[in-house]
Amino acid sequence: MIVEKNNAKYDLSVIVIFYNMRREAKRTLFSLTEAYQQNTEDISYEIIVVDNGSTQPLDKTWVESFGENFRYVYFDSKSPSPCASLNYGAQIAQGDLITLCIDGARIFSPGIVYYSMLASRIYKNPFIYTLGMHIGHKPQNYLAEENYSQSDEDLLMDSVEWEHDGYLLFDLSSVALSSGKGYFSKLLESNCMTMLRSTYQKMGGFDERFKSAGGGLTNLDFFNRANMMDDINPVMLLGEATFHQFHGGTATNVPLKDHPWEKMAEEYQNIRGKPFESYFRFPTYLGDIHPKCYRILNSPAENP
Numbered sequence: 001m002i003v004e005k006n007n008a009k010y011d012l013s014v015i016v017i018f019y020n021m022r023r024e025a026k027r028t029l030f031s032l033t034e035a036y037q038q039n040t041e042d043i044s045y046e047i048i049v050v051d052n053g054s055t056q057p058l059d060k061t062w063v064e065s066f067g068e069n070f071r072y073v074y075f076d077s078k079s080p081s082p083c084a085s086l087n088y089g090a091q092i093a094q095g096d097l098i099t100l101c102i103d104g105a106r107i108f109s110p111g112i113v114y115y116s117m118l119a120s121r122i123y124k125n126p127f128i129y130t131l132g133m134h135i136g137h138k139p140q141n142y143l144a145e146e147n148y149s150q151s152d153e154d155l156l157m158d159s160v161e162w163e164h165d166g167y168l169l170f171d172l173s174s175v176a177l178s179s180g181k182g183y184f185s186k187l188l189e190s191n192c193m194t195m196l197r198s199t200y201q202k203m204g205g206f207d208e209r210f211k212s213a214g215g216g217l218t219n220l221d222f223f224n225r226a227n228m229m230d231d232i233n234p235v236m237l238l239g240e241a242t243f244h245q246f247h248g249g250t251a252t253n254v255p256l257k258d259h260p261w262e263k264m265a266e267e268y269q270n271i272r273g274k275p276f277e278s279y280f281r282f283p284t285y286l287g288d289i290h291p292k293c294y295r296i297l298n299s300p301a302e303n304p
Helices: 022-030 060-064 083-092 112-120 140-144 150-158 166-172 197-203 218-228 261-272 291-297
Strands: 010-018 045-051 070-074 095-101 106-108 126-135 173-175 193-196 233-244 284-287
Touching: 010 022, 010 083, 010 112, 022 045, 022 106, 045 083, 060 070, 070 083, 083 095, 083 197, 095 112, 095 197, 106 166, 112 126, 112 193, 112 233, 112 284, 126 140, 126 150, 126 166, 126 218, 150 166, 166 173, 166 233, 166 291, 193 197, 193 218, 197 218, 233 291
Parallel strands: 010 045, 010 095, 045 070, 126 233, 233 284
Antiparallel strands: 095 193, 106 233, 126 173, 126 193
């Protein structure tokens, strides 16, 4: 079904959450500019940058210098969890379609905006997402065990002209542990999820009972709940990804032996009344397969 546009100010609102990420924000925000995102000439989209109570906030003038469609909001939720900030971003969004990025340390690949919009015009009630990658030759939990640092990452990223061709980041990156072996895996989550704002509101948004730093398992919980909706159309964007920068993240940038999974799982059980279990529906696959993605596509599909 082709979905007609209505009278919203924008086709799409991209909501990105930051907490003390001045270094990472520069790359993430650049990856959302009209100069970087491809085939967006006929797409109107805004970027809502929500600073979740940072002790070192981003500069509003600097953020909005990336383009007229960039909007900066400082939102102190009084919690290390990004849930309330995501819900606030959705509340002030001026697009009928919203993209949710819980972690502002993630660089977007160049086709995400275009293919998200394309999918939204094919399906009546889409749930569009893509793969999570970590910058580095292995997932960053393993790199943390090798004393990998932001300086190492800066040197790695300076080795390619990714600003001119964002798909070069696939050469520098590895598949995130929550993304299995790649596109055809049973993902636990995505850090770039797009849906109708009305669907988000129907779901109740992100559950603000998740109070852990980084939200604990809230992103996995949201991914589950979206997939459980009977009338949802899951769509995986092939050939696209988000690329996580090393920033001292609560779960992604610590050695596995120090991973807070047990505490996050305990919080989940207290909220949901049952142990965490992933719920995954195999999606429709949509996208243009860039040659840099071939090695990920070679991973076999998992059985339903």
